[in-house]
Amino acid sequence: MIDFAAVEQALSLLFTNFSPWMVVIPGIIIGLIFGATPGLQISMAMAIFLPMTLYMDFVQAMLFLTAIFTGGSFGSGIPAILMNIPGTSSAIATAFDGYPMARQGRHNEALGVALVSSVIGVLMGYLILFVMIQPLSMMVLRLGPSEMFVVILWGMTLIASLKGEQVLKGLIAGFVGLLVGTIGFNELGMARGTMGQTFLLDGVPVIPAMMGMFAASELFKLANKGYIVESEASRKVRIGEIFRGFRLALRYPKVMLRGGLLGVFVGAVPGVGSSVSNLLSYVETQRRDEDPSSFGKGNPKGVVASESANSTSEAGSMATLLALGIPGGGATAVMLAAFAMHNITGGPQFIREQTDVVYAIIFANFAQVFLLVIIGLLFIPLLANIVKVPMRYLIPSVLVLAVMGSFGLTGNMTGPATVLIFAVIGWLFRHYGYSVPAAVIGMLLGAMAEKSLLHSYQISGGNLAYVLERPVTLIIFALLLVSLFGQRLMNWFRRRRQPLDA
């Protein structure tokens, strides 16, 4: 279950010199700032700072990106508690009880509860990942190309259908993304969709495209806002009271454990992740509580439930990324791009051959949480005021970083031009309700999907009956259909039963 030789190598990878750790503190700070700024996303931070990982080795790059992830998951809770504005969708449920606590003058306690729950959540998630990653890779090893193909399609469908009533648009965005991902040379060495441009022979530059779609297009949307929060009384941050919150959080180990387990498993499902896990955990905690009516009025258990779940989701989504090489959302999509930049392909082979690297990433995250406590405490007073920065200063600054970063990636004007084109596409997508994450993940997985399908075709000799001999493929395909039509079918049955019951 645990490869102890790899554990030893991982420890030496991390501790023989200090260099891997140099990037962790800046990573956490970046994550905290982007997480704490409503409108800015963690995936945006990761996309903008991705070019910097060009100068890092793979372990260092992963530590940097996971540090942003970790910092962001706690950072997003700060405005949720202080101003009732979740920094990202993963902290929606944090605001349900965090803000009422703040209104009662208990905002410091709420911040303490959130910080400890986040820290324990990350620890718990990575501990589960540490124990499960080897068995998981063994299971994944049994998946052939046909299974991988339907897993990609299923993941895409889940991500695309997240937006309730706009499922069709989500699917269009995801599938067009997949098509864009196949632009360039095919397996036969012929180039498609390049319009005669040599820079497209290797495909669309995915990272600048991702920067445009995730970051720039979102910033356009925020451009007409004066301040993030127009008016809100400032709340004094007191470290002593935050420590009281630490103790308060530890009184609810069951809530934390439930949130953690929910977070890690929900986080592993592509497209769902922390945005859903915090709400699920909150609802479950409220449902099981002796006094459900106290929720929404400043019950610290609500904050514990939400923050422990959204923090463990990070490890869940990392499990999918490492074991299958498939990103579950925006943040892991950026990590997949970092894998590609370092010529690494995620999947069971990677886990088996580079177990030490996988363990090093996990161990580094154990250490990161302790750094998060210290940096979180130091930065809370600053982060509490970040929403007072005028958007007119924030937006051009981040746009400039994205443009220069993209130039750094391609070494020519292709990068900035790609950012611009995909920023406009992303802006239109957001405006008309198309799923931007589905489109980006489609672009990332297009080539992989084509390769998997081609290998299935070669193995089967073009015989479709081959699929019938692959029960796992059929099961995943059935799951795909259920996630697409399940709810509609249920509604249809309910409607049919109603007249009979009546």
Add this chain to the structure above:
Amino acid sequence: MYAKKRDYGDLLVLMALAGFTLWYLMDAIRVSSAIQNLLLILPLSLLVLGIVLLEVVLRLKQGTLLTRPGDEAEPLHRTLPVVGLFAAYVISLETLGFDVATVLFIALFLLMKGERNWLLLIGFSLAFGFGTAFFFAYMLPYPMPMLLLEG
């Protein structure tokens, strides 16, 4: 109830996506009609075109083909100047250089968004523009187009 305003943009985006899909499919067929080339592209393109058609039919039935989804969406024309400025910035990078283009972009953005404290406007644009351009030029191993600073 509000009377929904007409908005052709949504339909145009849908048609653009269908148009791209069709063009890409044709281009792929032109390159090679071998199964290895079209194994994913052909069925996926047909699937996209099918979903687009379904979306159009459903919205025709609902009478929402020419309306904007969601009343809360901000009109596109309010954001258009920012998008235009950003496009001008990217296009001007090669001629004005990353240093001058960035300073101008930030200054114009601040001006457009109502900054009237000239000291702050000029100070921030110069400091951030030249600062980031210098940082990236120093960090990157290849030359960066610059007008005043060294690339």
